[in-house]
Amino acid sequence: SSGINAEYGGMPLLRDPFSKGKLIVQINVEFPEKGDIPSATLQQLEALLPPREPIEKKPDMEEVMLSAYDASASAHQAYADDSDDEGGPGGPGVQCRTQ
Numbered sequence: 001s002s003g004i005n006a007e008y009g010g011m012p013l014l015r016d017p018f019s020k021g022k023l024i025v026q027i028n029v030e031f032p033e034k035g036d037i038p039s040a041t042l043q044q045l046e047a048l049l050p051p052r053e054p055i056e057k058k059p060d061m062e063e064v065m066l067s068a069y070d071a072s073a074s075a076h077q078a079y080a081d082d083s084d085d086e087g088g089p090g091g092p093g094v095q096c097r098t099q
Contacts, residue, residue, distance in 0.1 A: 005069040009062070024069055 009023035037045075057063070 004066050006064040006066055009064040023064075 004025045004027060006023040006025070010021035013019045013021055
């Protein structure tokens with residue numbers, strides 16, 4: 001089992017709907033070793049499958065960068081990236097003053 005991390009491809013962040021979180025996709029694929037499938041069988045598979053077509057990028061598609069996902073590193077980074085602590089609820093440099 002391995003994971004793929006699509007940076008900024010996830011759900012919108014709380015209190016910041018214009019920024020997106022990580023989209024983590026877990027994939028389990030077992031590939032045969034080279035030589036496990038006879039070449040005649042590979043040719044039959046190629047004949048059964050539709051021909052490979054290039055992917056055309058459409059306006060409603062979004063391009064993201066994929067990277068290997070490390071759950072242990074991500075858990076520690078989640079606390080380090082907490083931007084709610086920066087400047088408090090009023091923002092940086094805002095002070096209350098009585099009139």
